[in-house]
Amino acid sequence: MQFSDLGLSEKVLRAVEDSGYTTPTPIQAQAIPHVLAGRDVLGIAQTGTGKTAAFTLPMLCRLEQGRARARVPRTLILEPTRELAAQVEESFNKYGAQHKLNVALLIGGVSFGDQEAKIMRGADVLIATPGRLLDFFERGKLLLTGIEILVIDEADRMLDMGFIPDIEKICKLVPFTRQTLFFSATMPPEITRLTEAFLHNPARVEVARAATTASTITQVLVASHGGGDKRET
């Protein structure tokens, strides 16, 4: 499988070549054609599998048509932490060097003024942590009615950090007809419920088992003989 088999645009293929990548990773090979076809995707993959490029590259292709308007971003990527949000911004800057897109980052700990200026200019890509995004929305600084693609990344970490109510709120604020790309390393029941509520007939792409044990831990089975023997064993 080559990058050129996936349906990516010339500009994006050039960016991939400039990055020095020769072959797509499994999550990229499986997810990119679905994203380009406009389907919702449920990606079960951990950091390090190349999942950032699996959504960034096809999003760049989709963004080649159309323009952003002031205060109305076209795509939204939700990340659990400022650091992950900044890494995704870096990926857009790297792969989208030829695209001249406006990428805005909405994260805590940065002044509202600078972030607002970027949104005012019209953001093609808005990368945000859930709390800061809702804060902006509630102050009337931002409209979510133009979102064409919503990415929810690291969903199981969002769950650990208590962000699920915010995610549900945001999913209800973006248009029903948007495309949703949802990534999680594991699929606990709360995450499954979220995907059932907010994804429409998603293509499921899995590169790691839904729940795998840490490979650094040796597990052994010791049989106890029932009754009161368990504690003793």
Ligand code: AMP
């Ligand atoms: P991620 O899982 O998105 O955090 O990506 C992990 C690392 O893999 C990043 O440093 C990427 O630059 C790199 N990477 C992504 N796709 C490829 C690829 N197809 N070939 C080689 N490296 C890649």
